[in-house]
Amino acid sequence: MKLRPCIDLHGGKVKQIVGGSIREDGSVLENFVSGRDAAFYASLYREKGLDGGHIILLDSRAEAPDAYAADRAQALAALEAFPGGMQVGGGITPESAAAFLERGASHVIVTSYVFLEGMLAEDRLEKIKKAVGKERLVLDLSCRQRPDGSFTVVTDRWQRFTKLKVNYDTLQSLSAHCDEFLIHAADVEGRRGGIQEDLVRILGDFCAKTGFPVTYAGGVHALSDLEKIAALSQSSLDVTAGSALDLFGGSLALDTLAALAAAL
Numbered sequence: 001m002k003l004r005p006c007i008d009l010h011g012g013k014v015k016q017i018v019g020g021s022i023r024e025d026g027s028v029l030e031n032f033v034s035g036r037d038a039a040f041y042a043s044l045y046r047e048k049g050l051d052g053g054h055i056i057l058l059d060s061r062a063e064a065p066d067a068y069a070a071d072r073a074q075a076l077a078a079l080e081a082f083p084g085g086m087q088v089g090g091g092i093t094p095e096s097a098a099a100f101l102e103r104g105a106s107h108v109i110v111t112s113y114v115f116l117e118g119m120l121a122e123d124r125l126e127k128i129k130k131a132v133g134k135e136r137l138v139l140d141l142s143c144r145q146r147p148d149g150s151f152t153v154v155t156d157r158w159q160r161f162t163k164l165k166v167n168y169d170t171l172q173s174l175s176a177h178c179d180e181f182l183i184h185a186a187d188v189e190g191r192r193g194g195i196q197e198d199l200v201r202i203l204g205d206f207c208a209k210t211g212f213p214v215t216y217a218g219g220v221h222a223l224s225d226l227e228k229i230a231a232l233s234q235s236s237l238d239v240t241a242g243s244a245l246d247l248f249g250g251s252l253a254l255d256t257l258a259a260l261a262a263a264l
Contacts, residue, residue, distance in 0.1 A: 055089070068091065217239070
């Protein structure tokens with residue numbers, strides 16, 4: 001198990017937000033707004049050897065172009081501070097991906113682009129894969145739980161349910177098209193109330209059986225959460241923590257969390 005660090009950008013600032021709280025007018029429920037820029041955090045992660053983390057641009061390029069431009073500038077500065085050490089997601093298309101890769105992103109992270117009217121658009125998936133290469137593509141299958149207990153991918157700032165369920169078969173099929181999965185449990189993301197154990201079981205089962213890289217995010221708020229993830233996944237999942245870290249107003253020390261993840 002490895003701790004994957006994160007930098008979330010909204011309005012050109014590093015923030016931690018409550019999952020799925022971004023509205024069409026750009027308003028959001030904030031857990032933490034940093035006075036530091038993205039390059040500061042990227043430099044810190046580089047110094048500590050914490051690579052493979054993600055930078056997420058939370059603003060919509062279409063609905064909030066000025067805010068997206070500010071997010072993008074911050075993301076590029078972070079990539080310059082940690083070249084090859086971080087992935088970038090948020091509004092990524094085949095046309096926009098190249099600039100991030102050229103500026104130092106190890107991978108681009110894609111969700112909404114590969115869905116159309118709630119369905120996985122296989123032609124779009126092939127187009128982005130061809131544009132960046134399977135080895136530099138991360139599919140973000142962040143999801144919410146349905147009343148029947150199943151998990152369904154959500155797009156458009158986690159507001160829109162798709163028809164795609166997150167299960168072993170889906171992960172097995174899509175793993176042929178990407179290098180990693182990043183999966184936020186959107187129902188618990190940013191709430192500091194514990195992990196989504198049912199989702200961790202699904203991801204852990206796939207990851208343990210196949211060895212395919214999967215990063216889980218959502219709800220980590222105590223060291224015991226990492227122990228649960230390790231137990232439920234046979235220590236096969238990587239994990240992200242944001243709001244719980246003292247870097248972002250929480251109580252958990254980055255070094256302590258990273259050391260525990262590596263030991264589990």
